[in-house]
Amino acid sequence: MxxxxxxxxxxxxxxxxxxxxxxxxxxxxxxxxxxxxxxxxxxxxxxxxxxxxxxxxxxxxxxxxxxxxxxxxxxxxxxxxxxxxxxxxxxxxxxxxxxxxxxxxxxxxxxxxxxxxxxxxxxxxxxxxxxxxxxxxxxxxxxxxxxxxxxxxxxxxxxxxxxxxxxxxxSRFDGREPDASATDGPHVVVLSGAGGSALTVKALEHARRTTPDWTWTVLGGPDGTWVDDPWSALCRADVVVTHAGQNALAEVAAARRPAVVVPQERPHDEQRTSAAALAADGRLPVVVLEEFLDDGWTDVLERAATLDGAGWAVWNDGxxxxxxxxxxxxxxxxxxx
Incomplete structure (x- = not known):
């Protein structure tokens, strides 16, 4: 047993x-x-x-x-x-x-x-x-x-x-075949967890308005719908914006998508330590931010989109x-x- x-x-x-x-x-x-x-x-x-x-x-x-x-x-x-x-x-x-x-x-x-x-x-x-x-x-x-x-x-x-x-x-997605469904134009998926988030509806709306060439899909959080299986959404994303929780990072890594990582406040500096380690490593396809930006999202998303998601194999090899x-x-x- x-x-x-x-x-x-x-x-x-x-x-x-x-x-x-x-x-x-x-x-x-x-x-x-x-x-x-x-x-x-x-x-x-x-x-x-x-x-x-x-x-x-x-x-x-x-x-x-x-x-x-x-x-x-x-x-x-x-x-x-x-x-x-x-x-x-x-x-x-x-x-x-x-x-x-x-x-x-x-x-x-x-x-x-x-x-x-x-x-x-x-x-x-x-x-x-x-x-x-x-x-x-x-x-x-x-x-x-x-x-x-x-x-x-x-x-x-x-x-x-x-x-x-x-x-x-x-993650639960390890070994699953990618969903290669195409999207119209560059697409960002926001992966917000169930453990609490500092992300606000106002901040998300401002990010959408200031990036008119990007389509935003929000999963969870204050302005999104919880999806039990986000695999298809992750695979279709050109960039994933995520917190630095272990499960979220593992799932983004399984999908091999470049990410913008915004750590949330957690006891013992859990997410901030993870995010700092990802940024310092240099091999991983991430752009790490201290907090959800007020401005500058177009530059951040374009920079992240140039990264090779295959680099996530360092973190999660399946x-x-x-x-x-x-x-x-x-x-x-x-x-x-």
Whole structure:
């Protein structure tokens, strides 16, 4: 039995979990554990956890961090108590061989306290804080979903740590044939995630007005429609404007489209660190901006459109999910797929 804990923020974590399943042997049972509802495409078991967060994210509960040891363990919180006890009962009943954690210091610690080995997917950004030091320190393997030769993606994990495995970025679209449908004139697709965005309707409208030769399609965000499968839209884009979330970057990379990357504010400088690493590498087809521009979009889009999207193979070569499966199976004591 393999467990996979899926963090509830945005849609990237659950999409990444689903990308792993096809690369595991058919006889391997996988249980998803999350406060998110079971995805329609998830063919295996799913343990629905009670939410552990409060309705008001700006009102910090009492002793939420246990003196800075954890990220979220508020004293006497019923959601936290229910979530942790449910995971403990599941561990006792199924005796999993390994639990993949993406991402929670608290869940990783709980699993390891039950004697279950943990494979932790690590996030970009500054992870030098005490909770991350604890959570990452107890993992059997640390999986980085980006290539080893792109520098400075994360702080807090030593590059020579023998537990660290770089699998490269991966997405649900890896291996899918490109959709070569043509568009009339240059076309930009804005890929806005479900995890929150500083992008405004006013800023988008201004960008459209000042780039009359470009057709804009907005997926998600304040002025767009959420599309469960954006593959066709991505493939038709001459340029994709995206935030710097890992899942969005992996999907743009799978489509091999040049991108304008506008990082959003996230804890631990996750997106800004990713964006800076992409820009500094020099091989990737990206133009990185500090923020969504007020003016100058024509020049930015034209500059991005000259880049060769094939350069994304450095970031996502289509084999990352298979490599993650190999790591998980190895820790579980199983042969590969």
């Amino acid at each position: 393999i467990g996979y804990y899926v963090h509830h923020h945005g849609r990237g974590h659950v999409t990444r979990a689903a990308a792993l399943l096809p690369h595991l042997p058919a006889d391997v049972e996988v249980t998803g554990l999350s406060t998110l509802p079971r995805p329609a495409a998830w063919p295996q078991l799913w343990v629905q956890l009670d939410p552990d967060a409060d309705d008001d994210p700006f009102e910090l509960p009492e002793d939420a961090t246990a003196g800075g040891t954890f990220h979220w363990v508020p004293r006497g919180h019923p959601g936290l108590r229910s979530r942790m006890s449910t995971i403990s009962r599941w561990i006792d009943a199924t005796r999993p061989d390994v639990v993949v954690v993406d991402t929670s210091v608290e869940v990783a610690t709980l699993c390891r306290l039950h004697g279950v080995p943990v494979v932790s997917l690590i996030q970009p950004g500054d992870r030098t804080d005490p909770p991350h030091t604890l959570g990452l320190g107890l993992a059997e393997r640390l999986v980085a979903p980006w290539p080893a030769d792109v520098a400075d993606v994360v702080l807090g994990v030593a590059t020579d740590d023998p537990r660290l495995v770089h699998v490269g970025a991966f 084999q990352g999910a298979r490599r993650l499966a190999d790591v998980v199976l190895e820790v579980a004591g199983r042969d590969g797929a």
